[in-house]
Amino acid sequence: MAANPVPRHERRPRSFYALALFFALFVVFLYGPVVTILTLSFQGPSGGLTFPMNGLSLYWFERLWSGGGTVDIGAAFRRSLALGLTVLVLTVVISVLAGLAFRKRFRGSAALFYVAVASLIVPSIVVSLGIALEFRIVDDVLRPALASLGLADARGNSLGLFTSGLGAHLSWTLPFGLLIMFAVFNRLDKSYEEAARDLGATSWQSFRFVILPMIAPFLIGIALFGFTLSWDEIARSSQTMGSTNTLPLELAALTTTVTTPEIYALGTTVTAVSFTVIFGTLAAFLALQRRRRTRLPKAG
Numbered sequence: 590m591a592a593n594p595v596p597r598h599e600r601r602p603r604s605f606y607a608l609a610l611f612f613a614l615f616v617v618f619l620y621g622p623v624v625t626i627l628t629l630s631f632q633g634p635s636g637g638l639t640f641p642m643n644g645l646s647l648y649w650f651e652r653l654w655s656g657g658g659t660v661d662i663g664a665a666f667r668r669s670l671a672l673g674l675t676v677l678v679l680t681v682v683i684s685v686l687a688g689l690a691f692r693k694r695f696r697g698s699a700a701l702f703y704v705a706v707a708s709l710i711v712p713s714i715v716v717s718l719g720i721a722l723e724f725r726i727v728d729d730v731l732r733p734a735l736a737s738l739g740l741a742d743a744r745g746n747s748l749g750l751f752t753s754g755l756g757a758h759l760s761w762t763l764p765f766g767l768l769i770m771f772a773v774f775n776r777l778d779k780s781y782e783e784a785a786r787d788l789g790a791t792s793w794q795s796f797r798f799v800i801l802p803m804i805a806p807f808l809i810g811i812a813l814f815g816f817t818l819s820w821d822e823i824a825r826s827s828q829t830m831g832s833t834n835t836l837p838l839e840l841a842a843l844t845t846t847v848t849t850p851e852i853y854a855l856g857t858t859v860t861a862v863s864f865t866v867i868f869g870t871l872a873a874f875l876a877l878q879r880r881r882r883t884r885l886p887k888a889g
Contacts, residue, residue, distance in 0.1 A: 623860060626853045626856045626857060626860075627853075627857050627860070628642070629642065629850055629853045630649060630650070630850055630853035630854040630856070630857040631645055631646065631647065631649075632644055632645070632646070632648070632649065632850045633645065633646045633648055634646070634648050636648075636649070636849070636850045637849075637850070638848065638849070638850065638852075638853075649849070649850045649851050649853070649854035650854045650857075650858070652851060652854070653851060653854050653855060653858070662836070662839070662855060662858070665834060665835060665836045665838075665839045666836055666858075668750055668833060668834075668835055668836070669819075669820060669835040669836040669837070670862075671750075672750055672751070672754060672755065672758065672819060672835065673815075673816045673819040673820045674816065675751065675755060676755065676758045676759060676762055676815050676816065676818075676819040677812050677815040677816040677819070678815075679755075679759060679815075680759065680762045680763055680766045680811060680812070680814070680815030681766065681808055681811050681812050681815065683759075683763060683766070684763065684766030684767055684769065684770045684811055685770060685804075685808070687705070687767055687770065687771075688767070688770030688771060688773065688774045689774070689796075691771060691774070692774050702767075702771075705763065705764060705767055706764040706767065706768065708760040708761065708763075708764060709764045712824075713761070713824035713825045714824050714825075714827065714828075716757065716760055716761075716825055717757055717824060717825045717826070717827050717828040717829050718828050720753050720756055720757050720760070720825075720828070720829050721748060721753060721828040721829050723753075724747045724748050724752065724753045724829075725748070727747055728746060728747050732747070746831060746832075748829060748830070748831035748832075749830070749831045749832075749833065750830060750831070750833050750835075753829040753830075753831070754826060754829050754830045754831070754833075754835075756829070757822075757825040757826060757829040758818070758819045758822055758825060758826070760825065761818055761819075761822060761825055762814060762815045762818045762819060765811070765814045765818070766811040766814060766815065769807055769810060769811055769814075770804075770807070770811070773804055773807045774804075777800070777803065777804070781799050781800075781803070782795050782799055782800065785798070785799045802881070805877060806874055806877065806878070809870055809873055809874050809877070810870075812870065813866065813867065813870040816866055817863055817866060817867065820836075820837075820859075820862065820863060820866070821837055821859070821863065822835075822837060823837045823838060823841055826838055836855075836858075836859055837859065839855070840852070840855050840856060840859060843855065
């Protein structure tokens, strides 16, 4: 017996297939380079920078992690990881505190808001140059005075990973965290806090047991923004890291000097860490949701 034909009104229009093809091409364009770099990084010792592949091994990864390559990937990796985690924590904490502060109007709040998000508009390289210049001026003005008091070395430099570098990365991550928290707190129902206060909760208990669980999924998103934006940042790091380089800066430097798949192995490592953080954050979010469901009282 012949199958019933699909009713004409339920058939997908031709535009659906055209859009599906366009989306497929977009995905290939977006992730094709990543797949290419990942594939070419697993070549043998005689591998090159283009296809076809010459062998299949972990040679270039071993070369990187053993310190035998052009880059000391271990040191650069530790610097980027430490900076990324510091930016993560500070972005979450400052964003939450700012969100709580902006729940009530105060004089100058509008101007402060626009100043806080202005760094999203200014080109990253300009921000990097401005921060580097600011720290050099501080060195020229303050360091001689501190040196005369025996508190600093007159020949030192304030540019570094956790001084100017940290400030440059926070100028990139904080606006995203602030915008997310402002949107969250604007939609937060204050009746929950009022009910907690009526039951005798203090301000800290109201925040810890009422507000924090409600905004926790968004804090995970802010943490993800903070780490990944810091981990991959190049433009704002270029002038502010002083004598040290982060992993993305090492990768950028290698693009003009290295002619072996070592650069692909480094790119694969950086990408792997980014995806690990993303999927780890998603797993934490799902685990948090599952825990909240199990703690809810069952009906009936």
